[in-house]
Amino acid sequence: YYMWYLWAIATFGGYFSLLAGYSQGVEVGEWPWFIDIIAQIVLTLTTIVIFMTIAQRKEKHIYVSLWYLTAGFTWATLNYALGNLINPYYFTGVDNAAIQGFYLHSVVGLWITPTGTALLYYFLPVITKNPVYSHKLSMLGFWGLALFYPFTGAHHYLFSPIDTWVQTITIMSSMMLILPVWSVITNQVGTMRGKWHMLSSHIEIKFMILGAVFYVITCFQGPTQALRSMQQIVHFTDWVVGHAHLAIYGVFTMWAWAGIYYIWPKITGRQLYSQKLAGWHFWLSLIGFAIMALTLWGAGLVQGGMLSLSNNVAFIDTVKAISPFWMIRSVGGWLMITGSICFVYNMYMTAKVGKPIEGDLVEAIA
Ligand code: HEM
Known part of the structure; x- marks a missing residue:
């Protein structure tokens, strides 16, 4: 509970600090140092709690979700300190940029990805009541992630003064990441065997599968x-913004929603208030996001084309050229927001007036 309160203080404090103009000037590490210290304490304590829980466990076997969760929090604790409390204050120039690249990609690859994958490995077998298709594949994915992700940081700084051989290593490791990605997806498809019909009836499965489709696209892009x-063409363009949104919204937010749709009725002891609203949430998010992603990619290609085909184009000209894409993008954004409002309202009403789950129904849902 203390950590929950501390985390709430960190997130609210962080956003208010940014609104008030206090920023550390670090990408993905904008919160000022006094907020970072609170966030660092929470991450460290959560990691300790996870390790202590594992140490006192009665079950000998450690399930794959727990591998991902433990590693994700351990990496995040170390990485957070590096990117927020050490690098901005002790390193400068190229060293600072190289470490920043490592930090940035470790946030997405060694924190968000493993904790998101933990959700997938936990919820999919629970909902489908199928065992994980292959434990070996899940371990291959885990160790592949651990081995290749730490070397990818400098792919954010190709053509920079960072040594060329370092950049080449990051390109190779980026390619090798296809291995863990495909092992996760193959496992997911295998775990769904005989249960594809649930796609039409279970909102959690819809979000899981949609997230997986987007995961494949993200990790191909x-x-x-x-x-x-x-990168010569797409760097500094909306193309990369499209990739970032695809990963965070298209994949991990979808998987988180799937988990919440499954867990919320259990926590509240009530059935989901409205399947219809959940359907609206799904379709608004899907259509809204498809509009957003396609316009970002289109805008990125236009920008990249303009910048690479001519020497006389100022960046601001590319911004003017893509403004129609941004207009359409905002339509997508509004659809996504409306979908999220449906979700929050549905969760609120579930807790308030959802039909109580009776004894054997609890069993059935469990
Ligand atoms: C196979 C896996 C992936 C590879 C090889 C990869 C590669 C890349 C590359 C090369 C860039 C930089 C492009 C540029 O600046 O021109 C980038 C940007 C980015 N990626 Fe990925 N990515 C992968 C998966 C992911 C995932 C899973 C996430 C999120 C959890 C993610 C989040 C981001 C974000 C937020 C950016 C934008 C960073 C910025 O604006 O500076 N990526 N990625």
């Missing part, structure tokens, strides 16, 4: 844009 020939 990622390695290709790590190539020098591709």
Whole structure:
């Protein structure tokens, strides 16, 4: 509970600090140092709690979700300190940029990805009541992530003064990431065997599968844009913004929603208030996000084309050229927001007036 309160203080304090103009000037580490210290305490204590719980466990076998969760929090604790409390204050110039690249990609690859994958490995077998298709594949994915992700940081800084051989290593490791990604997806498809019919009846499965489809696209886009020939065109354009949104919203937010749809009725002891609203949430998010992603990619290609085909184009000209894409993008954004409002209202009403779950129904849902 203390950690929950501390985290709430950190997140609210962080956003208010930014609104008040206090920023550390670090990408993905904008909160000022006094908020970072609170966040660091929470991450460290949570990691300790996870380790202590594992140490006192009665079950000998450690399930794959727990591997991902433990590693994700351990990496995040170390990485947070590096990116927020050490690098901005002790390193400068190229060293600072190289460490920043490592920090940035470790946030997405060694925190968000493993904790999101933990959700997938936990909820999918629970909901489908199928065992994980392959434990070996899940371990291959885990160790692949651990081995290749730490070397990808400098792919954010290709063509920079960071040593060329370092950049080449990051491109190779970016390519190798296809291995853990495909092992996760193959496992997911295998775990769904005989249960594909649930796709039409279970909102959690809809969000899980949609997230998985987006995961495949994100992790195809990622390695290709790590190539020098591709990055020459798309770097500094909306293309990368499209990739970032696809990963965070398209994949991990979808998986988190799937988990919440499953867990909320259990926590509240009530059935979901409205399946219809959940359906609206799904379709608004899907259509809204598809509009957003396609316009970002389109805008990115227009910008990249303008910048690479001519020497006389100022960046601001590319911004003017893509403004129609942004208009359409905002339509997508509004649809996504409306979908999220449906979700929050549905969760609120579930807790307030949802039909209580009776004894054997609890069993059935469990
Ligand atoms: C196979 C896996 C992936 C690879 C190889 C990859 C590669 C890349 C590359 C090369 C860039 C930089 C492009 C540029 O600046 O020109 C990038 C940006 C980004 N990626 Fe990925 N990516 C992968 C998966 C992911 C995932 C799973 C997430 C989120 C959890 C993610 C989040 C981001 C974000 C937020 C950015 C934008 C950073 C910025 O604006 O500076 N990526 N990725």
